Amino acid sequence: MRVLPLLLLGSCAALVTARAPATVALAPTDLDDAGFPDAGLAEWSALGDAGAVVSQVFDAGDDLDSELTGGDEPGEEERAGEEPGDELADQAPSDAGWQYTLELSDEALAKTWKDALPALGSISMGFVQEGRLINGVPFPQGDGWTVVSPEATYGTRETVDFVASAIRQVKAWHPDAPPLRVNQISAREGGYLRPHKTHQNGRDVDLGFYYPGGETVRVREREKVIDVALNWALVKALVMHGDVQFILVDQRVQKVLFEHAKKAGEDPVWLDSLFHAGRGSMLQHARRHRDHFHVRYFNARAQELGVRVAPLLAERPEENIAMHRVKKGDTLGGIASRYGSSVSSIRKASGLSNNLLRIGRVLKVPLRKPCTTCPVPPLTIVPPRRLPPVPETAAIVTAPVSDAGVPDGAADAGIDATGAEVTASPSASR
Ligand SMILES: [Zn+2]
Numbered sequence: 001m002r003v004l005p006l007l008l009l010g011s012c013a014a015l016v017t018a019r020a021p022a023t024v025a026l027a028p029t030d031l032d033d034a035g036f037p038d039a040g041l042a043e044w045s046a047l048g049d050a051g052a053v054v055s056q057v058f059d060a061g062d063d064l065d066s067e068l069t070g071g072d073e074p075g076e077e078e079r080a081g082e083e084p085g086d087e088l089a090d091q092a093p094s095d096a097g098w099q100y101t102l103e104l105s106d107e108a109l110a111k112t113w114k115d116a117l118p119a120l121g122s123i124s125m126g127f128v129q130e131g132r133l134i135n136g137v138p139f140p141q142g143d144g145w146t147v148v149s150p151e152a153t154y155g156t157r158e159t160v161d162f163v164a165s166a167i168r169q170v171k172a173w174h175p176d177a178p179p180l181r182v183n184q185i186s187a188r189e190g191g192y193l194r195p196h197k198t199h200q201n202g203r204d205v206d207l208g209f210y211y212p213g214g215e216t217v218r219v220r221e222r223e224k225v226i227d228v229a230l231n232w233a234l235v236k237a238l239v240m241h242g243d244v245q246f247i248l249v250d251q252r253v254q255k256v257l258f259e260h261a262k263k264a265g266e267d268p269v270w271l272d273s274l275f276h277a278g279r280g281s282m283l284q285h286a287r288r289h290r291d292h293f294h295v296r297y298f299n300a301r302a303q304e305l306g307v308r309v310a311p312l313l314a315e316r317p318e319e320n321i322a323m324h325r326v327k328k329g330d331t332l333g334g335i336a337s338r339y340g341s342s343v344s345s346i347r348k349a350s351g352l353s354n355n356l357l358r359i360g361r362v363l364k365v366p367l368r369k370p371c372t373t374c375p376v377p378p379l380t381i382v383p384p385r386r387l388p389p390v391p392e393t394a395a396i397v398t399a400p401v402s403d404a405g406v407p408d409g410a411a412d413a414g415i416d417a418t419g420a421e422v423t424a425s426p427s428a429s430r
Helices: 012-019 038-044 054-061 106-115 157-173 228-241 251-263 268-275 300-315 332-339 343-350
Strands: 123-127 130-134 145-147 180-182 204-207 244-248 293-297 321-325 362-366
Touching: 106 300, 123 300, 130 321, 157 180, 157 204, 157 228, 157 293, 157 300, 180 204, 228 244, 228 251, 228 293, 251 268, 321 332, 332 343, 332 362, 343 362
Parallel strands: 145 180
Antiparallel strands: 123 130, 204 293, 244 293, 321 362
16 A cells, blocks of 8 residues: 655645645645646746736636526537647656545455446546546435536536535525526536536536526626625535635626625635635636636545546446547547547447537547556645634534445545645645
């Protein structure tokens, strides 16, 4: 068993930041799994010489959710979008060791992978814009929400539980809250999900807003018609009840939420860490996010498993799939020969009715041999949750968590709401 988590990881800055008090800004991109183009990473570098502004950074790498297409409704229309940069390059798996799936030795993992895959629970493979989902769970029906398109609302166990727990918390605070619209997360097996660029590996969730009376008010200036108190409660609950990486929402919506929270007497330092910490803010502006929240979660367990099972994929032919994003000039034949696959198997796996390829589409490419080109993300270190000061924290409602398909306790492994999983790591001794 490997016992040196973190020490060999490249980014010391991330370690230091992750151990800092919750009020210190944590840059989403420090730990990001390439949800952004290179410009984002460059912009975040110490020199900050990329000249990019936050909105550009988030726009470029984000999905295509739109006020017209992807926000309130399941997306109908694909829009042209910017291609993500080459952020997948240079991200080799770290050999630093595991910290969230320590109960599984390499041998046990290999055996379970081969013989009892469902027992591993959810696995988040690859990247949000080039990934897939193994053992995803459908978002359940519930009192406090409406699942808008169930076939596109599969997530990892962690993601689904985080979201459900947050909505239950809103209901606990505001028993009269109308059902929240839970929009798309991922397809059952992840991968490309129209019309999004991301949402591919069970960690991105689109949530509608709360409106007075419950009915969505479809106007452009949503910040003027939403139920601000309920939406603020939702943001607060999301942050408290899950390992949120960031929440994308238009800055005009952020403004009314912040003003409300301030007036409601929320801790100003905590609020600033959520709203006003620049690239480290939990809430980030993104275009086309004026009618919904887009929440991206860290999945301590599912992401770590995704890294660990990558070398085992060929042991299960049906899971031995490369994800290929179609680029200009690609042909099915060319892709098939590059991956050692076949046109017919790619078409079948990807649900293509003909040989036409759309640039930006991500194909599932069944492999005959172990994948040498599949992107494997770096190990994820989940930062401590940014909890409000103690009185509120003590009021957290413990939500029932279903554990179907997950080994006992697995869904919560390493996700201590106090952030203890980080402070207890070897980095603390540095
Ligand atoms: Zn989204």
